[in-house]
Amino acid sequence: NNQWLLKKRPEGDIKADDFEYVQSEVPDLGEGEARVRTLYLSVDPTNRIWMTDMPQYMEPVQIGAVMRGVVIGVVEESKSPQLEVGDLIHGLWGWQEYAVVTPDQVGKVPKGVPVPLDAWMSVLGATGMTAYFGLRDIGKPKAGETIVISAAAGAVGSIAGQIAKIHGCRTVGIAGTDEKCAWLTDELGFDAAINYKTQDVDSALREACPNGIDIDFENVGGAIFDSVLSQINLHARIILCGLISSYNATKPVPGPYHFAQILMQRAKVEGFIITDYMSRFPEGIAEVGPWLASGKIKYRVDVVEGLEHTPEALNRLFTGANIGKQLVMVSEP
Numbered sequence: 001n002n003q004w005l006l007k008k009r010p011e012g013d014i015k016a017d018d019f020e021y022v023q024s025e026v027p028d029l030g031e032g033e034a035r036v037r038t039l040y041l042s043v044d045p046t047n048r049i050w051m052t053d054m055p056q057y058m059e060p061v062q063i064g065a066v067m068r069g070v071v072i073g074v075v076e077e078s079k080s081p082q083l084e085v086g087d088l089i090h091g092l093w094g095w096q097e098y099a100v101v102t103p104d105q106v107g108k109v110p111k112g113v114p115v116p117l118d119a120w121m122s123v124l125g126a127t128g129m130t131a132y133f134g135l136r137d138i139g140k141p142k143a144g145e146t147i148v149i150s151a152a153a154g155a156v157g158s159i160a161g162q163i164a165k166i167h168g169c170r171t172v173g174i175a176g177t178d179e180k181c182a183w184l185t186d187e188l189g190f191d192a193a194i195n196y197k198t199q200d201v202d203s204a205l206r207e208a209c210p211n212g213i214d215i216d217f218e219n220v221g222g223a224i225f226d227s228v229l230s231q232i233n234l235h236a237r238i239i240l241c242g243l244i245s246s247y248n249a250t251k252p253v254p255g256p257y258h259f260a261q262i263l264m265q266r267a268k269v270e271g272f273i274i275t276d277y278m279s280r281f282p283e284g285i286a287e288v289g290p291w292l293a294s295g296k297i298k299y300r301v302d303v304v305e306g307l308e309h310t311p312e313a314l315n316r317l318f319t320g321a322n323i324g325k326q327l328v329m330v331s332e333p
């Protein structure tokens, strides 16, 4: 069984030797256990947080442990009445080809729903649900309002923008390449997209948001967040979903320069973590599923093949190489 273990806590950018690739025996099954073969592994910016021991919303991954990750796999052997051979299940067994699991550690992929497996790892999985619940519960979008979304061509941002369009918002995305910006406006229906690497974000935002900004779906933090804050409207809502620009920081990161705008505009900033919403996924899937089926929402996955390439796949999120949801295909479905 090939596995990636966390070897040390990263400093700055993630490096190959922060992990160790090892082979081990898959343990024999005890009563109530099942053996699962991993199909897709999701790499997520939050993996970088789990690698550290900073205060966080879950236990940090221990040094020497299998690296944690959201995975989907197929049951190949079972001594549990609740898990049948052939069942597709998802869980957090992480960066390994095979794992032994118990029913309480995993969820089942609904049977008979005609969507590809990768949809459960993207638009109908944690990142799609982050977009849906973050926007719904904190953003509270109203038709005619303007929303800005950072990391807009990524897994969360690309879905959040399309849902905002369904709600009738003027939707502006910020992303790191012209190709990503073109995808947002030409394929996904964003009203405007800003390349933060080649454009002046302050003036581009002013042009793209002539009526100011009512909602910020914040995935990035840092200078981009600051520009957005400087242009928020009265009673703006800020969905604080992620701060990827600071995850690799080696020094404390200062707060936004335009912090005072939160006071002046009586804005609401709310942190959001999708793990609080696990029990509500069926509700989110019931809403997003039909949008997907009718073509109102499109999704894209960016697949790296082979468990051995997982650290590189994770790093793509930090270099911006990915478009849409970054996955690793560990074995053929």
Ligand code: NDP
Binding pocket: 044, 045, 046, 126, 127, 130, 151, 152, 153, 154, 155, 156, 157, 174, 175, 176, 177, 180, 219, 220, 224, 240, 241, 242, 243, 244, 245, 246, 272, 273, 274, 275, 316, 317, 318, 319, 320, 321, 322, 323, 324, 325, 326
């Ligand atoms: P993405 O698919 O959006 O990938 C990350 C993207 O972030 C990259 O493609 C890159 O795009 C952009 N990026 C990376 N570094 C920087 C930087 N320094 N400045 C600006 N942009 C950068 O990942 P996800 O959709 O999975 O996650 C997006 C955000 O949402 C992250 O902050 C993540 O932590 C957060 N998140 C939060 C959840 C929650 O429950 N709160 C759940 C899931 C995700 P580009 O080319 O545009 O730079």
